[in-house]
Amino acid sequence: MQKGIVFVDSKAYSRDFPDATSEVLPGVSWGLIEAFPTPAYWAYQVWANEQEAAPLNFKLGTTLAEEVGACLLGGHGIPANVGLAAFGHLKNLGAFDAHVPSEEQLQEWLSIPLKIGCRSVRYRFAKQKARYLHSALAAVALGGFPLHSGLALRNWLLKLPGIGYKTASWIARNWLDADDIAILDIHILRAGALAGFFSSGLTVERHYLRLEAEFLALSKAINVRPSKLDALIWYQMMSAPSVVHGLLNQVGLKAV
Template structure:
């Protein structure tokens, strides 16, 4: 057994996890919680994130606003740019009051430069997104969301223009705090490949439902809420620079980088060995998908919970 001790709010909490060598799901070892990107690391980070209220995930006040936020924030748009575009669209929706927005109005709003942290940024594919947004908002009126369970609502949203399984899942998770769907974006895919929950060649474009099933099965086995795990992975992975990421994962999962990357943990391991502390060097077999030295306090302190 391994025990996680953390201060959460005004109190200290304790989380007991299985031994690192045990599997959380077949073929995926728990690993050590202080080793970044192991299963135990993610479960402990999600636990430290706390228990959110369903409304904590929401970006919009209505389902129409949530649809606009997720449609504009997906498809490779950086989160900050998507939120800036959504803020402009939400104001226009509020002024109209009917949940609709003509394509030409949306295009004009999205074409004008956005203010993102004091920088003027152009929103990509403004014309296409404006058309999809207008058509999706119109189609949303024909979906009786209150009569549908989470997965059924996700499938209904997928029939709308510009909305695929990831965006539809994002809308449902945000609106309902749902644990029945998964938002398999690039950050979640990368984290799950490193853990071994997904195979290295996993492609959500060809097998979203099966990958979602694997992710939800992992969360269930780990006794972690899928919505919280998803949000924790997203917030953590997007905050890791490519250079740091390449230092803590095995070669098959690394970003391509022409610069020389120092072996992760080499200096730390040498220092620990000099102090007589048991250390694991780069020649030793690492945890699945991770590089870390020994059993001391890990470098996970650089990776803060969401």
Template sequence: MWQVEAPAHYKLGRSLEEELIACLLGGYGIPAEVGLAAYERLRAVNAESPCRLLDEEFVLELLADPLDLNGRLVRYRFAKQKSAYLAGSMRALRSLDREAPDRELRDALTALPGVGPKTASWIVRNWRDSDCVSILDIHILRAGRILQIFPEGKSVERHYLELEAAFLDFAEAISVKASILDSVMWMNMRQIPAAILRRLADPSAEVFSPKAEPVQLSLAL
């Protein structure tokens, strides 16, 4: 349904720079809502004065200032680290070949500060609607292991391209665009309770503790 109704629903930016900002501010340890709030703040600055995001200290000020999430103030984690990565990446992005094929562009992006294969693939998938790369985050890894499409003992740190190839082969085998499959998996896996995920990953695991007291429900009429 997503492929028909909203094939590029995952695209966040209106330029490669904006897509870089969004993906670099998201990822491991950053709730999606917080990453998006930080992205919107920096995107507004990029639209008016993009050169300001080349200044690490200025980016740090933007990220260190609390974010408003529906009336609740939250702080962005790793503000100092991500400000250095983002300013450095924005400077280096200027010299990249933007017309390179998808995988070559992905590989070139991994040379930017703080951008690994997953983040680079995320940027390329979003910006190019690419089906040549895969975003192997924790949710996709869990889904792939439950489906047994990823070989045992393989990690993204050491075997990213091998795991990516397995994912892309699976998408082709079931005749689904890899970009859409990645998005559907991510959206659904992040909504499944942790106890259910443990049971899916290990059918012998107990979902509920045998020592837990039964819950009594009552209806007031």
């Protein structure tokens, strides 16, 4: 048995975790709670976060149209700060109000350089994203989207141009605080490769649903919400690229 302890506002909280050598999934050990990035480490991190007064908040927008815009403008080679800047820029211009802007108007707005700190940055793929965003906003404006589960909303979003599993999952998880889907990207894939909870040879592009099933199985096994596990893994893996690449090299894994 391992004991995890966290201090919040001078108060100590403790919890027992399984022995490091016991299996969390067939062939996968729990590992040490202090050993990044074992399953036990992630279980401890989620539990420790839950002791904080401010819970995780996933929503980026105040309406579904805004959430679609925020997620569609990010990802796929777009740095997080650039995607959020583009979202804020379009929001200020009224792109997510009741009247859906034309594709041409959205492209014109996205072609305006963005101010990020002291830098001026141009948004990549302005023409392509304007087309996808117009279609998505028009569909949301018509209504009829399901909100009873993350999976149902994701399946609806997948029918829209330019929205794949990752973006659709991101929107659905954020908007519905859903736990029946997962947002999988390179950071989650690397974490699974290092901890051993993903089968080898799988890629997000070709095996999204199989990887998602394995991720949800891990979440259930360590008894944490998939949405929180997903968010914490992404943030920590993204924040420590040199550490992650060093670990991948140590175990002979490619920087997938």
